[in-house]
Amino acid sequence: MKISEEKQTNVAIVVGKISKLPIITHQIEGENFYDFEVEVERLSKAKDTIPVTISERSIDVNDFKLGDRVKLVGQYRSHNKNIEEKNKLILHFFAKEIEKTELQDKNDVRLTGFICKTPVFRTTPFNREICDVLLAVNRPNNHRSDYIPCILWGRNARFVSNLPIGSKIEVSGRIQSRQYTKKLENEEVEERTAYEVSCNMVALMEKGKEVLNDEKEII
Numbered sequence: 490m491k492i493s494e495e496k497q498t499n500v501a502i503v504v505g506k507i508s509k510l511p512i513i514t515h516q517i518e519g520e521n522f523y524d525f526e527v528e529v530e531r532l533s534k535a536k537d538t539i540p541v542t543i544s545e546r547s548i549d550v551n552d553f554k555l556g557d558r559v560k561l562v563g564q565y566r567s568h569n570k571n572i573e574e575k576n577k578l579i580l581h582f583f584a585k586e587i588e589k590t591e592l593q594d595k596n597d598v599r600l601t602g603f604i605c606k607t608p609v610f611r612t613t614p615f616n617r618e619i620c621d622v623l624l625a626v627n628r629p630n631n632h633r634s635d636y637i638p639c640i641l642w643g644r645n646a647r648f649v650s651n652l653p654i655g656s657k658i659e660v661s662g663r664i665q666s667r668q669y670t671k672k673l674e675n676e677e678v679e680e681r682t683a684y685e686v687s688c689n690m691v692a693l694m695e696k697g698k699e700v701l702n703d704e705k706e707i708i
Contacts, residue, residue, distance in 0.1 A: 498602065499564040499626050499635065501582060501664070503539060504595035505529035507557050511543070511550045521545040524581070527559065529664075530594045537596060537666045538682070542566075543584040553589075562586040565598050565664060565686065567635045578636060580684040582664065596663040598686055600637060601694065602626035603657050610650035620646035621685075624660070638685040640665070645691050652693065662688035 509526035516522065522544055529537050541561060553559070563584040569576045602624040609621040622639045639660055641649050652658070665687040671679045 497599075498629065499566075499598075499600055501561075501563055501565045501598040502595060503527060503529055503541075503561045503582060503597075503664070504590060504592045505539070505558070507553060507555055507559060508538060510555055511548065511553070513545075514542075523548065523550060527561065527582075529596045531596070531663070537664060539596075539664050539666065540581045540684070541584050542581045543587060547585060548587050553587075558590055558592075560586075560588050560590040560592060560595075565600070565635070565637060567637060578638075580637070597661070598664055599659070599661045600624055600626050600639075600686065601657070601659040602634075602637070604649075604652055604654055605636065607654060608650045608652065610646060618643055618646045620650045622649055624658070624686075638683075639688050640685050641688045641691060645688060649691060657694040659692045659694055660686065660688040661690040662686050 505527040507525060508528040511523035511525040513521050514524040522542055525541050525543075527539050527541055529539060531537065543563075561582060561584040563582055563586065565580065566583045567578055567580050570579045571577075604622055605625040606623040611619055611621075613619065620641045622641065624637045624639050626635045626637055627633075628635065639662070641660075649658070663686070665685050667683050667685075669681055669683055671681050673679055
């Protein structure tokens with residue numbers, strides 16, 4: 490997916506296979522919503538498992554089974570959930586369209602938003618440069634925003650690390666899931682999954698112009 494002048498601030502397309510069947514999780518004004526998971530293979534052959542939410546108005550769950558290959562079109566969204574008396578940022582793919590497909594795996598997302606926390610730049614033990622950015626993406630015709638963690642690499646990481654809070658940027662990349670170990674207060678450890686957008690392209694939106702920084706990597 491190439492960065493363009495399209496006005497949409499949050500566009501995501503995923504092609505993969507259903508790895509967890511849809512179940513009803515909540516209802517809003519009488520409309521039921523389902524959650525399920527889709528597994529997508531990267532070019533490196535590693536796999537990302539993406540949580541998906543969809544309205545009953547967009548899917549007939551009887552038409553889909555485990556292992557079906559599907560194409561999803563929608564947005565990458567977030568919401569806060571109170572877990573153990575702490576607010577946790579929950580990320581999910583909000584699907585507006587779903588269809589069966591024979592297309593190859595695809596995982597594309599494009600976001601336009603504002604840097605809302607100071608970027609965190611670091612270097613791995615293998616001297617790989619990484620920068621973590623939290624992006625606030627406004628929903629069109631809605632007074633809400635989605636807060637999306639993004640990760641950038643190499644030259645893109647250095648570029649973004651120098652931007653101040655409030656900078657408007659556009660990023661393009663893929664939805665990434667990764668496992669990590671969380672140490673709990675009782676000294677026990679717990680395996681958890683983190684979600685973020687791994688970006689291969691970034692543009693600074695400055696006074697109607699795009700200042701493009703482009704470094705593509707296979708991750």
